[in-house]
Amino acid sequence: MTSDSTPRLTSSPHDAPAWLALENGLVVQGRSIGADGEASGDLVFNTAMTGYQEILTDPSYAGQGVVLTYPLIGNYGIADEDMESGRAWAEALVIKELSSISSNHRATETLDAWLRRRGVVAIEGVDTRRITKAIREEGSLRFVISTTDSDPASLVAKAKAAVSTDGRDLASEVTCAESYSWTSQFESSFPSTTERWQGERLKCVAYDFGAKRNILRSLVHTGFDVTVVPAKTSAAEVLAMNPDGVFLSNGPGDPSACTYAVEAARELVGKTPVFGICLGHQILSLALGAKTKKMAFGHHGANHPVRDETTGRIEITSQNHSYVVDESTMPAEMVATHWNLNDMSLAGMKHRDHPVFSVQYHPEAAPGPGDSAHLFTRFREMILAQVEAQ
Ligand SMILES: NC(=O)CC[C@H](N)C(=O)O
Known part of the structure; x- marks a missing residue:
């Protein structure tokens, strides 16, 4: 009106x-x-x-x-x-x-x-x-x-x-030139579906493979002090920053071409808690030994139903991907946690033994519904549970 x-x-x-x-x-x-x-x-x-x-x-x-x-x-x-x-x-x-x-x-x-x-x-x-x-x-x-x-x-x-994205590492082309700290929360006048975290803050290093700002805002909103690092930062450099957890971002191109990132993710698993979104999920899955493939026409929209097998809940999600993890190639330590109910493709996974999980879709929305915003809190809670277990 x-x-x-x-x-x-x-x-x-x-x-x-x-x-x-x-x-x-x-x-x-x-x-x-x-x-x-x-x-x-x-x-x-x-x-x-x-x-x-x-x-x-x-x-x-x-x-x-x-x-x-x-x-x-x-x-x-x-x-x-x-x-x-x-x-x-x-x-x-x-x-x-x-x-x-x-x-x-x-x-x-x-x-x-x-x-x-x-x-x-x-x-x-x-x-x-x-x-x-x-x-x-x-x-x-x-x-x-x-x-x-x-x-x-x-x-x-x-x-x-025309050049297709197949076989192309575009993450290293769109990433930031240098690391920086990200401090903004939500600028939008629209309310978030989760409460702004008020307590003690955790340190998160976020790999920028083409990160969307709403992911960084969501991390800050959930109680993380965020340092963003370029796509080709080594795992050793990241671990030297002593993070409480590492985030792997979304990004363009063919995940299988991001070999440097797959290598870094492989070294991080088991040493620090890791959360990945979209390209980050694909890179993490490749690091664990699964394979990715191109989809026929991909998922690009804001109303994809996803079932979270860990809760039984169905969430309406925002999606934007052309590649997907082939679930038939998942090693035993990779547990499927989410399925896209439109085509039953893999929409999320966790590591069987380590504090590591990732989703193929976009809990930060922008655009899209906020049903999955709680996954940032899941990342926080996963880190704290691991600290308690030590
Ligand atoms: N949004 C993303 O991170 C996309 C990941 C990857 N480029 C794909 O198309 O599948």
Whole structure:
């Protein structure tokens, strides 16, 4: 609902054409709503109804363009506090319709102005259902979007030549240059589903493979003093910092290509409590001896049901991954703790003997529901239980 005092930002008219081509030969024309130029990579669809800014700024989308299945996008604009990193990481955006107005007291800019300022190539006015169906039926497809090339044969050739994320270590490209301490809690005016921790604080070293800010905020909110370290920091360096626990973040690209991180995780297990999210979960699983594989079209959305086998509870979760741990390759010391109820793929695991657990989805949400926010508390309690047992 808007009142006269609710600011309204208006998008500029979009008359310039843009073209989208997929490697399967589909070419569609729409209107450019972002930067001029060309962008390419793997195209994934995200089914979340809100959260376009968090999606575009999530470093896990490096190497991927995003089709949003929700048909009207941009209606609440862009707000500084909704950034999940310092910049846009998704290669491109594909939507059905850009809202001509942004109506939101928190907004500082319209989506299209922000896309242009951030250099993101984006297209509206295309049949996103048709594109999503193509990805669902044929699996992940490489794409190109161009504001300069209208020749179908040339566009399809560019889509076929696009670089997919397979075999690519992108975590080392998106990580921070140096370590730093992260101190902010939730900036958003929306309340958290968990209480802010008031007692004694624990020390957490967080590996940045492309960490989303809401994960770091969630750790601080749950009572951790957080030091973020670059992706290639060795386990020895991390252990020398004497943390109470280590966190492995989400991130882009193919987990099996992050060999340095798998090596570090292998050395950390058994020496310190470890919690991993998404890419962090995949890296931890690889370190324990399991294998990862590419999914047909992945999980990118904000309403995936997951069953937590340790509690029997079902949570609605936020997800964003194209690779998954192959449960048939899990060694005996890896215990499956969570399943995605849409396709019964592995959604979480713990170590049989050591204080180590991880989830394939996003308890920090942003976007998405807060059902799983308690997992940060589980990390805290796992550390304290281990201290007591010693
Ligand atoms: N959000 C993430 O951490 C994604 C992990 C990995 N890049 C994948 O696509 O599966």
